[in-house]
Amino acid sequence: MSNNDNKVSRREFLGFTGGILSFAAISALGKEAHFEQNILKVDTNKISSEELSVDVLVVGSGMAGLFAAIKAHDAGAKVMMVSKGRLGSSGQTPFAKGIFSYDAAKEKLSIDEFVATVSRSALGTNNEAYTRQLAEYSKARVEELRAWGFFDSPLYNAAFSKPMQEREIPLIERVMITNLLQAEDGSVAGAMGFSLDEEKVVTIRAKSVILCTGAGGFKPNGFPICDLTHDGSIMAYNIGAKITGKEWNDGHPGSATNAADTFGNWHGMFEEKPSTTTVQINHHLGVDLNYAAYASGNSIKMGPPQLMSETTVAGGPYTPEEFQGAGGPPQESEEGERKGPPKDAKRPPGMSASPVGGSSAGLAIHKSEGLTPINDRCESTIKGLYAAGDALGSHMSGGIYTQIGSSLAGSAVQGTIAAEEAAKYSKTRALPEISQEQIATIKAEILAPLKREAGYSPRWITQTLQGIVIPNFVLYIKKERMLQAALAYVDELQESHIPYIKASDMHELRLAHETINMVISAQMKLRASLMRKESRCSHFRLDYPELDNKNWQAWINIYKDKSGAMAFEKQPFGTWAKA
Amino acid sequence: MSISNISGCIGCNTCVVACPTDVIRLDEKTKKAVIKYVEDCQMCHLCRLYCPVDAITISPEKSIPVVVSWG
Amino acid sequence: MIMIDLLKKYNYISFTLAFIGLPILLFALGDFPPRTFLKNAISLVTLLAFSLILGQFFLSRTNNLTKNIHKFKNVIALHKAIGYFVVGVFFLHPFLIILPRYFEAGPDPLDSFIKMITTFESLGVILGLIAWSLMLIIGLTALFREKLGISYKGWRVFHGVLSLAFVIIATWHSVDLGRHTNITISLFFIIMATLGSLLLVKLYIVSNKKKELTDVK
Numbered sequence: 001m002s003n004n005d006n007k008v009s010r011r012e013f014l015g016f017t018g019g020i021l022s023f024a025a026i027s028a029l030g031k032e033a034h035f036e037q038n039i040l041k042v043d044t045n046k047i048s049s050e051e052l053s054v055d056v057l058v059v060g061s062g063m064a065g066l067f068a069a070i071k072a073h074d075a076g077a078k079v080m081m082v083s084k085g086r087l088g089s090s091g092q093t094p095f096a097k098g099i100f101s102y103d104a105a106k107e108k109l110s111i112d113e114f115v116a117t118v119s120r121s122a123l124g125t126n127n128e129a130y131t132r133q134l135a136e137y138s139k140a141r142v143e144e145l146r147a148w149g150f151f152d153s154p155l156y157n158a159a160f161s162k163p164m165q166e167r168e169i170p171l172i173e174r175v176m177i178t179n180l181l182q183a184e185d186g187s188v189a190g191a192m193g194f195s196l197d198e199e200k201v202v203t204i205r206a207k208s209v210i211l212c213t214g215a216g217g218f219k220p221n222g223f224p225i226c227d228l229t230h231d232g233s234i235m236a237y238n239i240g241a242k243i244t245g246k247e248w249n250d251g252h253p254g255s256a257t258n259a260a261d262t263f264g265n266w267h268g269m270f271e272e273k274p275s276t277t278t279v280q281i282n283h284h285l286g287v288d289l290n291y292a293a294y295a296s297g298n299s300i301k302m303g304p305p306q307l308m309s310e311t312t313v314a315g316g317p318y319t320p321e322e323f324q325g326a327g328g329p330p331q332e333s334e335e336g337e338r339k340g341p342p343k344d345a346k347r348p349p350g351m352s353a354s355p356v357g358g359s360s361a362g363l364a365i366h367k368s369e370g371l372t373p374i375n376d377r378c379e380s381t382i383k384g385l386y387a388a389g390d391a392l393g394s395h396m397s398g399g400i401y402t403q404i405g406s407s408l409a410g411s412a413v414q415g416t417i418a419a420e421e422a423a424k425y426s427k428t429r430a431l432p433e434i435s436q437e438q439i440a441t442i443k444a445e446i447l448a449p450l451k452r453e454a455g456y457s458p459r460w461i462t463q464t465l466q467g468i469v470i471p472n473f474v475l476y477i478k479k480e481r482m483l484q485a486a487l488a489y490v491d492e493l494q495e496s497h498i499p500y501i502k503a504s505d506m507h508e509l510r511l512a513h514e515t516i517n518m519v520i521s522a523q524m525k526l527r528a529s530l531m532r533k534e535s536r537c538s539h540f541r542l543d544y545p546e547l548d549n550k551n552w553q554a555w556i557n558i559y560k561d562k563s564g565a566m567a568f569e570k571q572p573f574g575t576w577a578k579a
Numbered sequence: 580m581s582i583s584n585i586s587g588c589i590g591c592n593t594c595v596v597a598c599p600t601d602v603i604r605l606d607e608k609t610k611k612a613v614i615k616y617v618e619d620c621q622m623c624h625l626c627r628l629y630c631p632v633d634a635i636t637i638s639p640e641k642s643i644p645v646v647v648s649w650g
Numbered sequence: 651m652i653m654i655d656l657l658k659k660y661n662y663i664s665f666t667l668a669f670i671g672l673p674i675l676l677f678a679l680g681d682f683p684p685r686t687f688l689k690n691a692i693s694l695v696t697l698l699a700f701s702l703i704l705g706q707f708f709l710s711r712t713n714n715l716t717k718n719i720h721k722f723k724n725v726i727a728l729h730k731a732i733g734y735f736v737v738g739v740f741f742l743h744p745f746l747i748i749l750p751r752y753f754e755a756g757p758d759p760l761d762s763f764i765k766m767i768t769t770f771e772s773l774g775v776i777l778g779l780i781a782w783s784l785m786l787i788i789g790l791t792a793l794f795r796e797k798l799g800i801s802y803k804g805w806r807v808f809h810g811v812l813s814l815a816f817v818i819i820a821t822w823h824s825v826d827l828g829r830h831t832n833i834t835i836s837l838f839f840i841i842m843a844t845l846g847s848l849l850l851v852k853l854y855i856v857s858n859k860k861k862e863l864t865d866v867k
Contacts, residue, residue, distance in 0.1 A: 089625055090599040154755040155628055157597075173596060196601055219621075221645045226621040227599040259647045260581075261639035263624040270624060271755030290648065358648030459618065463646070472648040507601050507616055584683045587747075587829025590772040591765055610771050628755060631762035632747050634829060636683035 037454045038502040042199050044450050049443065053205040054080040054170075055426040056419070057191060059177050059232065060212030061085060062093035063408050064389025066160050067141065067415030068210045068422075073167045075423035081169060082193070082204065084176040084510070085227055088156030091214040092390065095224045097154075097269055098405035099412075101142040101276040102135040109279050111135045121283045121323050122398025124553055124573045125537055129376035130367070130394040133417065134403070134410050141412035142276055154273050175202050177231065178513050179442045180209060180239045180385070181434055187383035188239070189432035192442050196506050201443050205434055207426035208384045210418045211236060212411075215369060215390035217362030218466050218518055222254035224262045225363055229514040230521040232391040236371050237520070242381045242557040242569075242577055244393035245369035246521070246528040247539045249476055250401075251286020254359025265359065277405030283323035284401040287538045290358050290476035291316035317540045318547065361470040362521065365538055366407040367396040367414075372557050372577045378418035381559075381579045384429070386422050388414035395555065399537035449512040455502030458511035461493060462518065468493075469522050478529050479542045487526040494519050523566060528556045531568055581620030584636040588612045594626035594635060602626075657719045669705035672838065673697045680832045688753070692746045693830040699739040700824060702732050704817065704839065707846025711806070712853045730792070737789035744782060747829075774827035781820040788812050810850055817843050 056072040058065050061083035069081045081087075088094060102114070109117065115131045145151070150159040164171060177193035181203075190205040213232030217225045233243050255265050263270060295316065370393040371380040378386045378394070389411035396410045397403055449455070468489045469475055474482055498516055503509040534548035535541050554570040557577055561567040571577050582602060585594075590610040595603050603626060604615040612634075614620075620641075627635040677697055685693070707713070709729040711722075744767065751759040769775050788809065791798060795805055821843045825836045 085599045086596045089597045089629065094599075094625060095623070153758065155625075155757055157629070158758070158761070174601075221641065221647060224599070224621055224623040226619065227601075254647070258639040258641075260622060260641035260645045262622045263637070264622070264639050271628070273755075361648050466646040470646045470648050476648065510601065511619070586683065587827050589766055589769045589775050589827065591769040593765070610773070629757060631757060631765040632829070633689070633750065633756070636685075 035454065035456055035500070038450075038452050039504055040450065041505040042450065044447065047199045047201060047447060047450075049201050049203065049439075051203045051205070051439075052080065053190075053431055054078050055207050056080075056422045057082065057204050057206035057209045058212055058419075059083070059191060059209065060091065060214060060389075060391065061087040061160070061171070061173070062091040062212060062214055062389065062411065063096075064214075064391070064411035064415035064418075065210075065212035066164070067412045068212050068386075068388055068419045069169050070163050070167065071416045071419035072210070072423045073169055075420055077208075077423035077426050079169050080172065080204065080206075081164070082172040082175050082177055082191070082202075084174070084196075084231070086157065086173050087164065087171060088160035090227055092225060092228065093214075093408070093411070094156055095266070095270055096408045097272050097274045098277045098408070099138075099142055099145070099274060100134070100278075100403055100405035100409040101139045102279065103139055107279050114279060114281075117281045118397060118402045121281055121320060121402045122395075122400050123320065123536055123547065125368075125395060125398030125400065125555070126402070127373075127395040127398075128574070130373075130396040130410075130414070133376065133413050134396055134406055137413040137416065138406075138409040141409065141416065145412070151274055154271050156274075172202070176510050176513060177213075178235060178446055180235045180382075181205070181432075181438065181442070182239050182382075183432040183434075185383070186240070187429075187432070188385040189434055191235075192439070192446065194446055194506065194509060196510060199506065201446060203434070203439055205431055207429040207431060208386065208422040210378075210415075210422050211371065211380075211385070211387040211391045212389050212415060212418075213387075213391045215363055215366070216517070216521060217250075217360055218469055218522065219462060219514075220359055220361040220363070220466075220470060221260035222262055222265050222359030223252055223363070225360065228363075229517045230369075231514070231517055232387060233370050234517040234520050236380060236382065236385060236387070237558070237560060240382060240560060241385065242372035242559045243370065243524065244372040244555050244557050244571070244577075245364055245395060245399070246524040246558060247532045247556060248364035248368045248399040249287050249538045249540075250360045250363040250365055251288070251290055251358060251476065251538065252360040252363075253286070253289050259359065274408075277403075280404050281323070281402050282404070283319050286401075287476055287540055288317050288319070290472045291540065294472055294477045315545065317535060317538070318545075358470070358472050358476055361466075361475065362518070362525070365397065365399055365401050366390055367392065367394050367410055368399050369393050372555075372571070374577050374579050376417075377421045378414055379421060381577060383579070384422075384425060386418040388418040392418075393555075399539060446513075447509070449501050449503035450509055452500065452502045455500040456497050458501055458503065458508060458515040461497050461501060461515050462511070464497075465490065465493060465515070465518060465522060469525070475525060475529065476540065477542050478540060480530065483526050483530045487523070487530070490519060490522045490526060494523060524558050527566065527568065528558060531556055581617050581622055581637065581641055582614050582626065582635065583638045585612050585614065585634050586636075587632055587634040589632055589634075591631060593629050593631060597625045597629035599623065599625065654719055661719060665705060665708065669701045669842075670698060673701040673835065676832075676835045676838060680835065682832065686750065688750050692749065695739060696743065696746070696830050697835065699736045700820070700839065701842070703736050703740075703820070704842040704846055706732060706736075706813070707817075707842075707849055712846070712849040733792060734789070737785060740782065740785055741789075744778070774823055777819050777823035777826060781816055781823050784812060784816040784819065788816060807854075810854070814847055814850055817847065 055077040056079045058068045058081045069079050073079045114135050115128050118131045119126055148159045148162045174196040175193050177191045179192045180188055181190040183189040188209045191209055192203045194201050211232035214228045216228040216230030219226040237243050367390055370391045371387040372393050374381055378388050378392055380387055397406055468486050474486045498519055501512045503512040532539055533544045534552045535545050536547055553573045557569045557571050559567055588611040592605055594612050600619040600621055602616050602620045603612050606613045624637055627637055677694055709725050748759045748762050821839050824831050
């Protein structure tokens with residue numbers, strides 16, 4: 001099947017009246033049938049239940065999860081790790097190859113200067129407490145990783161397994177957590193989910209939960225995040241947590257040919273062993289590539305856009321002068337997260353080898369979206385609930401990627417801090433009681449897609465959602481009319497399709513819950529983008545292209561109000577949210 | 580079409596767990612890995628890299644329509 | 651004399667074509683996944699070595715068709731040479747699969763090897779382990795036949811029966827795992843293994859019958 005069959009050019013797209021009609025056209029791309037009978041492959045009456053209990057429950061098995069589990073154990077807590085995937089082999093961790101290690105003895109910049117420079121690049125969007133932590137503790141975490149053999153192999157499972165096995169920390173893989181449990185006082189009381197391999201619902205009672213669930217996207221083509229769907233943010237939002245940073249955008253480019261070939265797009269980097277990085281502060285937009293594509297694509301014939309360096313495009317996202325030249329498609333160097341193809345990479349003939357923007361659609365900048373912290377200890381607005389890594393909206397580097405290799409390092413640092421806090425907190429608590437009624441209600445909610453006799457397949461809803469929110473003129477090059485139009489469609493999916501989402505087996509049940517999470521995340525992203533009427537870092541509004549320092553020295557928190565509606569608030573930079 | 584071939588599988592289950600998007604399962608009868616949900620393959624090659632006997636082949640084309648961000 | 655030379659030549663050519671040419675052709679025509687040069691080379695060597703093992707049936711006493719043309723001594727010399735060569739190749743066989751791992755990213759080759767030989771859920775692996783052990787016994791007993799202290803006739807039966815077991819198990823292993831084989835190559839192996847086995851079985855039945863006849867007399 002040729003990829004070209006499935007692309008809809010922007011010109012074609014805009015040729016339709018309004019743009020509204022074209023959404024429907026893109027939605028029709030999906031080859032899955034729409035509403036149809038649910039032919040079950042599992043016996044829903046035989047789905048068993050398992051109940052476990054622990055002091056500190058770590059959800060997620062990437063870099064943050066690893067440190068959260070190890071350090072909570074070392075702080076004396078009974079720990080359990082549960083993951084939708086596999087230790088060190090799911091989420092973004094397996095693909096990150098650079099880890100920042102700040103060595104005070106060798107670096108020219110002091111920690112104070114490092115924080116100040118990051119803040120200038122991030123235009124104030126970073127949370128300085130978390131920026132500072134990164135520099136302070138990265139080296140210690142890197143040394144621990146070195147001792148576990150992390151730098152000896154391109155594959156991380158063995159190195160991650162070593163400290164887990166030495167401490168005999170229970171690890172449950174291939175169980176997707178979908179719901180957080182809440183005690184009567186509103187504090188977190190555990191989590192529930194289901195197994196991919198067995199027909200089983202799992203309930204884990206816990207005194208404290210650390211979400212290390214990573215970030216997410218719209219299962220975009222060409223970036224290895226198709227298993228990340230903001231699960232942690234959405235389950236926390238559902239029990240009342242505040243979520244931040246939804247307006248930021250990651251702008252990793254992809255290849256025009258075989259756009260979905262994640263491995264090929266990264267030019268062999270997945271096969272490299274990880275290495276450390278030193279201070280190198282940039283203003284890595286990524287979204288500027290999207291702008292170049294958008295701006296030049298309208299005036300030249302259809303096809304993948306040229307490299308930005310080849311076409312001078314006026315306007316577009318602002319890069320502070322100090323960081324100009326270091327922005328744009330970054331150089332290769334020892335960078336962990338190379339954002340453009342290396343110069344010596346073998347390119348297929350023709351301009352088709354040009355990088356094109358936005359292969360990571362739906363993902364924000366590392367550590368900029370997720371649970372809103374109420375302090376510098378990774379604590380969320382829900383008592384007993386912590387988050388670390390990309391699941392925490394720590395704004396460690398703000399709404400822009402500033403320090404190469406800081407993502408892995410930040411996850412390790414935050415995992416450790418969250419673990420210490422969660423272990424301390426769990427000592428003050430008894431194991432929460434959860435009524436069988438609450439468990440039964442959530443179990444029914446989890447299994448609902450399996451029990452529908454007919455409905456929409458999760459793939460169809462996902463593909464429809466992708467058609468609405470992935471095109472670069474929606475969430476990369478933002479403008480009021482388009483954001484409103486897209487939001488109308490996503491709201492429609494939420495109201496009229498999600499209630500009828502179906503699943504025929506445990507794999508599809510996972511897809512169904514991921515789809516539910518992605519739709520909520522899309523609503524958050526569109527609404528936050530509408531609210532922020534300025535341009536800053538990776539949030540670019542074509543209709544408000546300037547910085548607005550008067551009104552927008554603030555982050556946006558999203559939460560459920562008393563009526564259950566999605567509510568928004570501003571939180572001034574440099575302040576903490578209230579629980 | 581994404582992950583395209585598994586030949587020489589010894590049924591060790593490594594690829595099943597290594598796949599972030601749950602594409603591969605062991606066949607109950609033959610006890611060998613089968614490509615069960617190819618549409619969800621993100622072509623990250625983790626299954627291939629983790630396979631102890633290098634049995635997996637992956638092609639760069641996606642098996643279902645690809646939505647991209649540019650026009 | 652010239653006639654016999656010609657026949658000899660034809661025999662060698664047909665043997666070469668059947669057990670070297672044909673597998674190469676089948677490998678070249680087969681729809682195998684694209685692999686590196688090293689991996690393809692390993693696959694081809696493995697295929698050829700196994701094909702030559704099957705050819706051993708035809709380079710022995712079982713093959714009456716050629717006994718008037720070739721000196722049996724020469725046939726056995728070839729049988730031995732090929733035998734030691736293929737035992738050598740297949741001695742390395744379990745290690746060759748992980749050899750390319752030393753040149754690429756992936757799990758530790760030694761870990762992979764241990765994982766492979768301890769995956770007892772897999773019929774293919776178990777068959778392979780049995781076949782590999784049998785082959786070692788066959789190779790070693792052939793090498794040290796004179797020190798074993800059994801009669802030549804006894805050794806021949808021992809060698810024949812072990813070889814029969816080995817070929818059946820090894821063919822099953824190759825078809826079950828199928829890394830180096832496809833349907834046509836599998837069929838080729840099965841046909842050649844069956845033919846060879848039948849020749850061997852026929853030899854025993856016939857010689858037993860002869861024995862019975864002599865006993866009656």
